[in-house]
Amino acid sequence: MSSSNIPPNLLPSAPASPPTPAPSPTPHQRVPDWSTAAEHEDTQVRNIRMLFSEMNDGEKQRLLAELLNLCNSHQLAFVHDFVSPMLKKDPFTYLPNELCLRILTxxxxxxxxxxxxxxxxxxxxLVSDDMAWKSLCEKHAYRRLSNESIQPRPRVIDPAATPTRSSYAGPASLSHLRDFQKSALAGATSSEPDLRTQSLDRGRPARPSRKKPKAPLSYKSHFKQRYMVETAxxxxxxxxxxxxxxxxxxxxSLHLxxxxIVVALDNAKxxxxxxxxSHQKTLQGHVMGVWAMVPxxxxxVSGGCDRDVRIWNLETGQGIHTLRGHTSTVRCLKMSDQNTAVSGSRDTTLRVWDIQxxxxxHVLIGHQASVRCLEIHGDLVVSGSYDTTARIWSxxxxxxxRTxxxxxxxxxxxxxxxxxxxTGSLDTSxxxxxxxxxRCMAVLQGHTSLVGQLQMRGDTLVTGGSDGSVRVWSLETNQAIHRLAAHDNSVTSLQFDDSRIVSGGSDGRVKVWxxxxxxLVRELSQPAEAVWRVVIEEEKAVVMASRGQKTIMEVWSFSPPDEDEEYRSSSPVSLPDHNMSDYRSSTEAARRPASYHDASHTLDGNDVVMSDK
Known part of the structure; x- marks a missing residue:
């Protein structure tokens, strides 16, 4: 009998809603147990089952409809709970892997x-497959993993330098990741210091250094690490x-x-x-303040008020060369390669040195006043001067x-x-x-005082001024993207990467944006009397500040904890589980002294902006 032949009065009516929501099906639901039924009841059920199996689809539907019409709300709720799990099917059980992974992305x-x-x-x-985690890495701007060979020499750059010259390889590069899989403790060793080298830590026992475990080679493990770093x-x-x-x-000057970590001061040290x-040595040789250096x-290579450019071996603390020729303070220094340094001086000249x-x-003559800043890219050096001009040199x-x-x-x-x-100027532009x-392509207006901090990265420019503001500019449109009222006084330090801006000011505050x-994301550390310099890399920040009439160095680590389980690419990441929650709990102890990890990227900045006398 087909369903179309069922009289309208026998069609099932809409069942009444159960008085309470039916409970979710559980794995423990089973076929009803008839063991307690009487003998005649068991026989009747078997007969009904046999008759039902012999019916066609239409007859079965009619019988079910009639039976359901006879049920009360509690019986209908039982039917609902019993039938629902049978109708639910996991699509991932039937779909091919390619479609399942595509859905997860x-x-x-x-x-x-x-x-x-x-x-x-x-x-x-499916979740253990890298495809979904690769997609998440891209969405969160954690750069994709790379199989490129690793250059053995880290390059030290200025924050304003282009990323192509930077050793900042991004969160997903193997140059960063290869340090992540094993952790080992090794006793710190040191050679006998030079007679002119003084150690502030001479009386302290050698502290074991912690090495990062080897890198995970899966996007899944990589995403977890980057997520934990961002959380920190x-x-x-x-x-x-x-x-x-x-x-x-x-x-x-401060370099990482x-x-x-290398720190230069105005007391010639x-x-x-x-x-x-941990302090290793003090390089002494300059007789007046050191105003520029580059590792x-x-x-x-360092230079200062004594007009000398000095070359040092950081491993031994020995001076290699003392280069003379400038007739006034050496105000800025950069290196174009491991053999060539360029210095700018208040004597209006730049000098190109063979440090080997x-x-x-070469002596580069052309400016009519002090050379205040310079930057190098390839064979070109650009210098900025108090004579209001910038010059491009070979x-x-x-x-x-060009001028x-x-x-x-x-x-x-x-x-x-x-x-x-x-170029940033005292004319506020x-x-x-x-x-x-x-050719001048654009004039960016907005600051109300000296613009003494600049960093350029791709199509983004970030500037800081003595008016206390930080501005983010698009170099595609030459328009301001963000205007940040960052500090109550001059911005003394500024650096940014793909995710954040870190600014320090003479108001004694360090802010992360x-x-x-x-x-504003947070303030880093407690307010000080003044912040001299801040440098950051992906998992570390170093702050130089004046606090309590003393010069203080704070080293911040944002590295994830060293747990072998986190780096097994064969097991799924469990971000919401105990590993992640334990890590979040551990970050509450942010201001307690702790050990640090080695870092694989380098970023450094320009000298602090101060008045020239």
Whole structure:
């Protein structure tokens, strides 16, 4: 009998809603147990089952409809609970792997993706595949993994330098990830210091250094690490503070490399720390304040008020060369390669040095006032001067190629990525130049005082001024994206990466900002009397500040904890489980002293902006 022949009065009516929501089906639901039924009841059920199996589809539907019409709400709720699990099917059980993985790539929330691995073994296998986590890495701007060979020498750069010259390899590069899989403790060793080397830690026992475990080679493990680092930057991290000098000293330059933290002061001393912040040696040789320096591997080039340019071996603390020729303070220094350094001086000249042989290759003459800043890209060096001009020079030929005119006052900061030049001036403006023809492409207005901090990265420019503001500009439109009221006084330090901006000010505060949203993420450390310099890399930040009339160094680590389970690519990530929650809990102890990890990226900055006398 077909369903179309059923009289209307026999069709099932809509069942009444159950008085309470039916409970969710559980794995423990079973076929009803008839063991307690009487003998005649069991026989009747068998007969009904046999008759039902012999009916066609239409007859079965009619019988079911009649039976359901006879049921009360509690019986209908039982039918609902019994039937619902039978109608639910896991699509991942039937769909091919390619489609299942494609579906998982649309999950934007890492916690949801991680929890989905607990649904079933099938889901666990799918979530363990790298495709979904690769998509999440891209959505969160964690760069994709790369199989490119690793260059053995880390490159130390200025924050304003182009990413192509930067050792900042991004969160997903193997140069960063290869340090993540094993952890080992090794006793710190040191050679006998040079007679002119003093250690502030001489009386302290050698502290074991912690090496990062080897890198995971899956997007899944990589995403978890980057997620934990970002979480630490936003609300955690470990900080260790130490007094740099017993006397008050102005920090004029600060650099962070894979092996060293190097600090220059206006008292003629250069302090060298390992990457954990343990003092190794003090370089003494300058007789007046050190105002510029730049490291390259284990070589350091420094210059200061005594007009000398000195070459040091950071490993031994020995001076290699003393280069003389400038007739006034050496105000800025950069290196174009491991053999060539360029210095700018208040004597209005730049000099190109061969640091291996210890000789001057070229004297670049053209500026009419002090050379305040310079930046290098390839064979070109761009210098900014108090004569209101910037000049483009050829390093190999030792001659001026172009003069950039347009500013109305002294130039204090410069950035150059090979495609564009940005200059910041006392006239409150920032100008963008084309290095190929010297044409001014844009004038960025907005600051109300000296623009002394610049960093350029791709199509983004970030500037800081003595008006306390930080501005984020698009170099595609030459318009301001964000205007940040960052500090109550001058911005003394500024650096940004793909995710964040870190600014330090003479108001004694260090602030972390979200680059894309332009919002304040947190303040790093407690307020000080003044912040001299801040440098950051992906998992570390170093802050030089004046606190309690003392020069203090704070080393912040944002590295994830070393747990072998986190780096097994064969097991799924469990971000919402105990590993992640334990890590979040550990970040609450952010201000307690803790040990530090070595770092694989380097970023450094320009000298602090101060008045020239």
């Amino acid at each position: 649309f999950i934007d929330d890492p916690t949801t993706l991680a929890r989905s691995s607990q649904v079933s073994k099938r889901w666990r296998e 930057w936003r609300s955690g991290g470990k900080m260790e503070s130490r007094q740099l000098t017993p006397e008050q000293g102005v920090v004029t 490399t894979e092996k060293w 250069i302090h060298v720390f390992d990457s954990d912040g 390259w591997d284990d070589i350091l 042989r210890g000789v001057c290759k 390093i190999s030929e030792g001659k001026c190629l 950039l005119t347009g500013h109305y006052s002294q130039i204090y900061a410069i950035a150059f990525d090979g495609k564009r030049i940005a 920032v100008r963008i130049w084309d290095p190929t023809d010297g 979200d680059l894309k949203r332009g919002t």
